[in-house]
Amino acid sequence: MIRRLYRVLPGSPTVKAVLIVLVVLVALVLLGLLFEWAGQFLDTGGTIALLSFQA
Amino acid sequence: MVTVGSLLVAFLVYQLVFTNVLGARSQKAAGPALEQRYATAEIEVADTIPVAPPTTTTRPEGTTTTTQVVEAVRYTEPTPDAGTPFGTIEIPSIGLDKVLFEGVDVATLKKGPGHMPWTPLPGQPGNAVISGHRTTYGAPFFDLDKLESGDQIIVTTALGKSVYEIRRTIIVAPTDVWVTDEMLGAWLTLTTCNPKYSARERLIVQAALVEGPNYLYVETERQRGMEGAS
Numbered sequence: 001m002i003r004r005l006y007r008v009l010p011g012s013p014t015v016k017a018v019l020i021v022l023v024v025l026v027a028l029v030l031l032g033l034l035f036e037w038a039g040q041f042l043d044t045g046g047t048i049a050l051l052s053f054q055a
Numbered sequence: 056m057v058t059v060g061s062l063l064v065a066f067l068v069y070q071l072v073f074t075n076v077l078g079a080r081s082q083k084a085a086g087p088a089l090e091q092r093y094a095t096a097e098i099e100v101a102d103t104i105p106v107a108p109p110t111t112t113t114r115p116e117g118t119t120t121t122t123q124v125v126e127a128v129r130y131t132e133p134t135p136d137a138g139t140p141f142g143t144i145e146i147p148s149i150g151l152d153k154v155l156f157e158g159v160d161v162a163t164l165k166k167g168p169g170h171m172p173w174t175p176l177p178g179q180p181g182n183a184v185i186s187g188h189r190t191t192y193g194a195p196f197f198d199l200d201k202l203e204s205g206d207q208i209i210v211t212t213a214l215g216k217s218v219y220e221i222r223r224t225i226i227v228a229p230t231d232v233w234v235t236d237e238m239l240g241a242w243l244t245l246t247t248c249n250p251k252y253s254a255r256e257r258l259i260v261q262a263a264l265v266e267g268p269n270y271l272y273v274e275t276e277r278q279r280g281m282e283g284a285s
Contacts (some may be wrong), residue, residue, distance in 0.1 A: 035069045044115035044254045046186040046247035
């Protein structure tokens with residue numbers, strides 16, 4: 001997938017490499033946020049609140 | 056299919072391994088701040104209740120002895136800042152020993168068990184509520200379902216050591232806020248997710264204070280409250 005992305009991206013090899021690093025970083029952050037959100041279904045921290053999932 | 060499977064495995068590794076590493080790191084890092092609090096927190100006398108009035112006894116030979124009034128004292132410690140460590144919780148029967156933090160927001164509970172700020176601090180009269188993760192971020196309350204009536208919970212704060220004895224374990228809905236209600240005496244309520252690996256319900260453990268700096272005060276107050284009610 002990264003190889004395909006490298007081919008599609010514009011610019012010189014250096015620019016492409018920098019863009020790929022940025023894309024991977026953004027993807028990792030988004031994945032982390034997704035995992036954090038999904039983790040609420042696994043374990044919220046055990047708080048009691050009038051609104052469910054309210055910590 | 057492979058992508059979905061990989062994402063699922065990555066999710067489980069993130070939740071059940073990575074978050075536990077983060078939790079352990081936060082616990083370790085809390086040590087110096089906790090020591091600092093123990094060293095600097097000023098303990099104050101908030102209230103006193105006379106337990107026994109002064110008595111005068113006259114002996115046959117004419118000498119008199121007078122006893123002084125016995126007072127039960129309620130000591131308080133400063134309210135901890137949000138997100139900071141302020142004590143430890145130990146449950147010997149399940150091998151739990153964790154640093155306690157002030158607050159039950161998402162960020163604080165990632166560090167360790169958190170105290171609900173709108174409830175009294177442990178060791179004080181009323182119902183002190185502590186929440187903790189069951190399976191992630193160090194999983195401090197993983198074995199809470201193994202506790203039995205009579206098991207001890209030891210909470211240490213700047214005030215000293217308060218020992219609680221478990222009275223009941225119940226399962227409630229996540230919105231059953233009544234478990235945090237004020238109670239006569241001094242109670243400690245632990246809350247966590249139930250069953251394991253699900254946030255569907257809450258496992259509640261309630262324990263009564265049986266020893267500690269405020270024990271005499273709490274017992275005197277409780278007895279007076281019961282007498283007043285009857």
